Amino acid sequence: MAYRLMFSQIWPYLSLFLEGLKLSIYIASVGMVVGTLIGIVCAIARTSKVKIAKKIVNVYIEVFRNTPLLIQMYLFFFGLGQFNIQVSPMVSALLAIILNNGAYTGVIFETGLKAVDVGQKEAADALGMTVFQTYWHIIIPQAFRIVIPPLTNQFISLFLFSSVASTISVPELLSQTLYVDSLTMRTFEAFIITTGLYLCITTIISVVSSSYEKSFKY
Numbered sequence: 329m330a331y332r333l334m335f336s337q338i339w340p341y342l343s344l345f346l347e348g349l350k351l352s353i354y355i356a357s358v359g360m361v362v363g364t365l366i367g368i369v370c371a372i373a374r375t376s377k378v379k380i381a382k383k384i385v386n387v388y389i390e391v392f393r394n395t396p397l398l399i400q401m402y403l404f405f406f407g408l409g410q411f412n413i414q415v416s417p418m419v420s421a422l423l424a425i426i427l428n429n430g431a432y433t434g435v436i437f438e439t440g441l442k443a444v445d446v447g448q449k450e451a452a453d454a455l456g457m458t459v460f461q462t463y464w465h466i467i468i469p470q471a472f473r474i475v476i477p478p479l480t481n482q483f484i485s486l487f488l489f490s491s492v493a494s495t496i497s498v499p500e501l502l503s504q505t506l507y508v509d510s511l512t513m514r515t516f517e518a519f520i521i522t523t524g525l526y527l528c529i530t531t532i533i534s535v536v537s538s539s540y541e542k543s544f545k546y
Contacts (some may be wrong), residue, residue, distance in 0.1 A: 329339065330402060331500060331516070333355075333515065333516070334514060335474075335514075335517050335521075337512045337514050337520060338508065338512060338514055338517045338518055340385060340509045341512070343362055343397040343523075344504045344508055345501065345504055345521055345522065345525060347499070347504065347506065348501035348502070348503060348504030349381065349501045349529070350498040351498070351499060351500045351501070351502040352487065352490045352491070352502075352529075353487070353502060353529065354424060355421060355425060355477060355490045355493060355498070356459075356483065356486045356487035356490050357424065358422055358425075358426070358427075359425035359426050359428075359429050359486050359490075360482070360486055361429070361431075362426045362481050363425070363426045363428070363429025363430040363432075363433055363486075364429070364430075364433045364437075364479070365429030365430075366426065366427070366429075366433070366434070367429070367430050367431075367432070367434040367435075368433070368434075368437050368468065368476070369434075370388070370389060370431070370433075370434030370437075370438075371433075371434050371435075371436075371437035371438040371441050371471075373385040374386070374389075374438050374439050374462065375438060388430075389434050389435065390471065391431075392427055392428050392431035392432075393431045393432060393435070393533050394432070395448075397424060397425070397428050397489055397492055398492050398495065399518025400427065400428055400522045401420055401421060401424035401425075401492060401493065401496060402418065402495075403424075403497070404419075404420035404423050404424055405417060405420035405421075405496045405500065406496075414489045415473050417493070417496045417498045418498055419495055421490075421492075421493035421496065421498050425486060425489070425490065425493075429482065429486055430479050433479065433482060435515070436475050436478045436479060436482065437471060437475060439466075439474075440470075440471030440472065440474040441467060441471045441501070442475075443471065443474050443508070444467050444470045444471055446464050447468060448467060448470065448543070449462055449466070449545070452466050453477040454466075459514060459546045465511065475542065476537060476540065476541045477537075479537075480533065480537035482534055483537075484530045484533055484534070486531065487529060487533070488526065488530070494506065497502075497542065498535055501522060501525060501526070502522065505518050505519060505522040
């Protein structure tokens with residue numbers, strides 16, 4: 329007998345999908361914002377002349393870029409529990425995603441900082457601006473414009489990778505999909521809806537980023 333699609337059995341649980349989607353967006357957004365701030369600090373450290381700062385940041389970036397996000401999440405959730413340090417699933421997921429993203433955006437922003445004309449910094453020094461003022465008002469804004477495309481890709485990846493949080497019981501989109509699947513036994517329909525939701529959000533991110541990038545060209 330041919331398989332019949334029966335979305336009517338899934339629609340009553342649409343609110344669960346939307347709740348999961350909202351949580352996935354929240355995890356990715358927090359991870360992106362906080363992780364990017366960490367990445368900017370790392371990029372500044374890696375382009376500075378302070379050797380100890382460079383070494384510390386290099387170790388951090390190598391560790392988090394060269395180990396799976398899932399293992400990092402497990403270390404926070406299960407690993408710390410071995411030392412009687414209880415960390416909730418949500419906090420564990422956020423910590424792992426923030427630190428993982430910080431490592432990646434650090435490399436992205438390092439490229440952006442190096443692409444800014446060195447004459448900009450020299451001009452700021454000539455005007456008597458402090459190092460903080462130079463970075464905040466001149467270098468970082470220009471570097472940010474340069475790295476918009478890779479940052480967009482990183483945000484999309486972060487949103488998709490938020491599904492890993494389902495393995496530690498965070499009720500994000502994939503977790504809710506699996507729950508609905510267990511209730512209805514309509515696997516194909518449940519995952520079609522989930523695929524559509526992921527695709528919708530990633531498309532919106534791409535379109536908004538593209539529009540924002542074009543605004544700098546006019």
